[in-house]
Amino acid sequence: MTATLDFTYSEKRDLFLRPDTFDDSVAAEVSGYKLLNPRDGGTLLDVGGNIGAVSRWWLKNGGDRVISVEPEPDNAAILRRNLEEFGDRAIILEAAAVNRNAPKTLNLYLNNGINKGAHTIRATRGRDSIEVQTVPLFDLFEEHQPNAVKIDIEGGEFQLIEEITSLPETVSRFAIEYHLNPKGHRELGREIDATLQASGWRPVRGTDLNTSAWFVMRVYHR
Numbered sequence: 001m002t003a004t005l006d007f008t009y010s011e012k013r014d015l016f017l018r019p020d021t022f023d024d025s026v027a028a029e030v031s032g033y034k035l036l037n038p039r040d041g042g043t044l045l046d047v048g049g050n051i052g053a054v055s056r057w058w059l060k061n062g063g064d065r066v067i068s069v070e071p072e073p074d075n076a077a078i079l080r081r082n083l084e085e086f087g088d089r090a091i092i093l094e095a096a097a098v099n100r101n102a103p104k105t106l107n108l109y110l111n112n113g114i115n116k117g118a119h120t121i122r123a124t125r126g127r128d129s130i131e132v133q134t135v136p137l138f139d140l141f142e143e144h145q146p147n148a149v150k151i152d153i154e155g156g157e158f159q160l161i162e163e164i165t166s167l168p169e170t171v172s173r174f175a176i177e178y179h180l181n182p183k184g185h186r187e188l189g190r191e192i193d194a195t196l197q198a199s200g201w202r203p204v205r206g207t208d209l210n211t212s213a214w215f216v217m218r219v220y221h222r
Contacts, residue, residue, distance in 0.1 A: 007078055014056070017051070026051060029217075030053050030057045032205065035219045037173060043063070046058070046066055054150055055079070058148075068092050072110070075119075095132065096121050096132050096133070096156070098135070109121070110128050121153070141167070145168065147170055152177040157178065158188050172222055173220070174220045175217065176218060190209045202221050202222060203220050
């Protein structure tokens with residue numbers, strides 16, 4: 001699927017952005033991921049690549065390589081534009097990261113408003129959907145051996161609990177956005193966080209999951 005997009009370069013963000021969308025706010029969120037710390041090189045697996053803000057920041061600040069996974073066609077198109085200067089240092093997969101039991105395609109439920117980062121594989125009443133390709137997250141771990149992983153997939157993280165709680169030994173830095181509003185997600189988020197900490201992951205940024213906020217971003221080191 002080929003997307004025709006209206007986007008312009010922002011000198012402030014050093015990114016191509018779409019006008020009249022939340023793209024500028026997405027770009028501003030990069031500051032929350034700086035403790036992923038690419039200065040020692042390595043590979044970032046960016047699950048929920050969106051427009052490429054975090055992936056581009058990684059590559060421009062000492063990171064060696066990025067695998068950026070984004071299922072929505074318009075997002076994937078601007079992601080490619082924002083990473084094209086890095087050549088084969090940036091691998092872009094137009095797919096949704098899933099567990100090993102998921103089908104080869106599934107529905108992506110679209111936010112048709114100005115927040116183009118709020119699409120989700122979580123079935124959501126009242127939204128249009130499109131069929132997208134999938135890729136098992138464990139396969140990406142095995143193939144690319146990332147040193148850092150970022151996951152921001154609008155509630156889809158709760159279909160990846162096994163993968164999140166058994167990150168490969170190569171990974172020393174991990175960032176995740178927990179989406180807590182749907183029923184049961186807050187409790188699941190707390191369980192994932194407790195499992196990560198019990199297995200040696202130390203939270204270094206972000207609010208704990210006892211908050212009443214509808215989402216929480218946390219960065220962990222080990």
